[in-house]
Amino acid sequence: MYKYDEYDQQMVDTRVAEFRDQVRRRVAGDLTEDQFKPLRLQNGLYLQLHAYMLRVAVPYGTLNGTQMHLLGDIADKYDRGYGHFTTRQNIQYNWIKLEETPDILAELAKVEMHAIQTSGNCIRNISSDQFAGAAADEIVDPRPYAELLRQWSSFHPEFLVLPRKFKIAVIASEKDRAAMRLHDIGIKMVKNDAGEIGAQFYAGGGMGRTPMIAPLIREFVPLDQLITYSEACLRVYNRYGRRDNKYKARIKILVHELGRDEYVRQVEEEFAHLQTLAIEPPLAELERIKAHFVDPAFETGLSDDLDLTDPDFRLWVERNTTAHKQPGYIIATVSLKPVGGIPGDASADQIRLMAKLGTQYSFDELRVTHAQNIVFPHVKKADLYTVWKALDEAGLGTANLDTVGDIIACPGLDYCSLANARSIPVAQKISERFGSAQKQAEIGELKLKISGCINACGHHHAGHIGILGVDKKGLENYQLLFGGSEGADTSLAKIIGPGFTEDGVVDAIEKATEVYLANKQGEERFLDTYRRIGMDPFKEAIYG
Amino acid sequence: MVDVQFRFRDDEAVNDPAVTVDAFSEQSNATAVRIEPGEDARALLPYLDRLALVEVNFPAWTDGRGYSAARILREAGYTGEVRGVGDLVIDMLHHMRRCGFDAFAPDKALNPTDAKNAFERWDNVYQATVVDGRQAIWAKRHPA
Incomplete structure (x- = not known):
């Protein structure tokens, strides 16, 4: 994985000094809260309902054991003993003191980490495929391109105060594991007819209040024009994105209002101009x-056999592992969704245990997924049982990847100052209702996503089943949506009808799974059956 | 008129009042113009040789259009003064320099020590904006 050189290290160290100075001016009263807010946000520091929240960047979701270990230590030292992994492959801490944040950033900088641009109206942490470098189906490893873009986008002087936040994802396989087309810019690394690698650009996707799937804006950007083309996309947006209404300020609105063709024309014009500059x-x-x-030093000639006599282990292997490109190795995903737990949360001890296992059994590499889980990308099959045993003993052995129990949820009204409703208790109730391994296995893949307000941080638009919490005359109310997907077959979920109470929505989901099981043909997933038979049979069962 | 607090030029400061972009196109003898956030800096490109001062107004520093405006003027070869005016903040001064601003007239005077630190804080930069004359980190990594 990427290692800082003296320049990278100097950049994060300078940022720590700058932020320390900003905090000093804030505490001294030289900066008002209004003035300080946009500055602290560019360092991932939010003021939430009860305390400050600090979001630490995990660039393209990749980290090593030392970094992961420190994330556990920070949870102990500065938070309440746990951290929360996010849908942008980052980690956030919910109980932070303002005065301590410069020290936290200084500790992070020592292990080549930071919180730069994890919030604010700037280019955010760039996300990628959590299986990058390990997946059997990728054309190239997408992370070098993400790193190139990370450096370009860090402190870019022209793009620090865009109309709104800006999220970029880079993938390199057909199976999209990063919701690429639901980003402000989605980049898919491709090979052209001449066999050259280049980048396919999509722009104007996003969730939020007005979900949109990004249209293709350029088939092929050669590798020696990646930054120039990105700069053209950003400049057009910075100049013409709406600033009169923050809810219409994302690039998706600009692309939609101009029309894809006109946006492309303007970008191409700017691109031609920028190509004349070096x-x-x-x-x-x-x-x-x-x-x-480069690949870690994989052993060759290893056996692909796994001893699956332990039934619990077998279940976990079937559910939580993925094929590796190297024979004898496997990709293992650790679910941070135990039955009744808070999606994406891990205790300091759990974080340190995963750090240790990653170092010992996965070539010192771990990944954070946008579904709020942790990945060991390169586990030798012969070590898998040992790894699982250690995880299971620490409450990390849940076998529910991509099932109804593997819920994505935003922090909701328990923490967030924007939320209209709580997300976590709903996630916990669903997770308990469908807690039995047998039930989850029967239902199979069912991606369930919960947002506590229309800003859609819980990705409800992209859920096979999505839940949106709203405020209805002072009471929490939950709308149900079906049919979303974030994969290569990206689609947006539709609201099925009137909303429910917290318990009502759990009942409704159970009825929906019954309709699915009764109508399922062959190997169909919930989403496939829904797409085939439509919404009506579900509505009938739920409201009928 | 708001005072220029920081200036990185050796020539005489232009004291002509800056006219609006609309007035400027009708007034062939004006040498100073002020761009508002929604205005297109490229409208000035035909007139760069007679301009000595472009003021870029920031009603709020968080409206980032002015940063593009300055850089576009410099990219087109404009060498006169580009003055940021309005709601300027310490923490953007360095970035504004990188976009081509060489004079700063904030609404409220900024703490000079803090400002000096901000201008000098970053020894290295990740991007080539070209217009600031600074070498990007990638160029230092790969000397020609």
Whole structure:
């Protein structure tokens, strides 16, 4: 994985000094809260309902054991002993003191981590495929391109105060595991007819109040124009994105209002202009970065056999592992969704245990997924049982990846100052209702996502089943949506009818799974059956 | 008129009042113009040789259009003064320099020590904006 050189280290160290100075000016009263707010946000520091929340960047979701270990230590030292992994592959801490944040950032900088641009109206942490470098189906490892973009987007002087936040995802396989087309810019690395690698650009996707799937804006951007083209996309947005209404300020609205073709025309014009300036790093820089992402020293000639006599282990292997490109190895996903738990939360001890296992059994690499789980990307099959045993003893052995128990949920009204309703208790109730392994296995893949308000941080638009919490005359009310997907077959979920109480929505989901099981043909997933038979049979069962 | 608090030019400051972009196109003898956030800096490109001062107004520093405006003027070869005016903050000064601003007239005077620190804080930069004359980190990593 990427390792800082003296320049990268100096950049994060300078940022720590800058932020320490900003906090000093705030505490001294030189900065008002209004003035301080946009500055602290660019460092991932939010003021939530009860305390400050600090969001730490995990660039493209990749981290090593030392970094993961420190994340556990920070949870102990500065928070209440746990951390929350987020849908942007980051981690956030919910009980932070303002005065301590410069020290936290200084500790992070020592292990090449930071909180730069994890919030604010700027280019955010760039996300990617959590299986990058390990997946059997990728064309190239997408992370070197994400790293190139990370450096370009860090402190970009022209794009620090965009109309609104800006999220970029980079993938390199057909099976989209990063919801690429639901990003402000989605980049898919592709191979053209001449066999060259380049980038396919999508722009104007997003969730939020007005969910949109990003249209394709360029089939192929050569690798020696990646930064220049990105800069053109951003400049058009910075100049013409709406600033009169924050709910219409995302690039998706600009692309929608201009029309995809006109946006493309403007970008191409700007691109032609920017190509006359020397703003593109040389390909040698990309090669330098790529050298950090070479395969670990895999052993060859290993057996692909797994001893599955332990039934609990077998269940976990079937549910939570994925094929690795290297024979004898496997990708293992640790579910942070135990029955009745808070999706994405892990205790300091659990974080440190995962750090240790990642170091010992996965070539010192871990990943955070946008579904709020943790991945060991390179586990030798012969070690898998040992790894699972250690996880299971720490309450991390839940076998529910991509099932109804593997819920994505935003922090909701328990923490968030924007929320209209609580998300966590609903997630917990659903997780308990469908808690039995047998029931989850029967239902199979069912991606369930919960947001506590229309800002859609819980990705409810992209859920096979989505839940949206709203405020109805002072009472929490939950709308139910079906048919969303964030994969290669991206689609937006539709509201099925009137909303429910907290318990009502759990009952409704149970009825929906019954309709699915009664109508399922062959190997159909819930989503497939829904797409085939439509909404009516579900509505009938739920409201009928 | 608001005072220029920081200036990084050796030539004489232009004291002509800056006219609006609309007035400027009708007034062939004006040498100073002020761009508001929604206005297109490229409308000035035909007139760069007679301009000595472009003021870029920031009613709020969080409206980032002015940063693009400055850089666009510099990219087109404009060498006169580009002055940021309005709601300027310490923490953007360095970034504004990188976009091509070389004079700063904040509504409220900024603490000079804090400002000096901000201007000098970043020894290195990740991007080539070209217009600030600074070498990007990637260029230092790969000397020609």
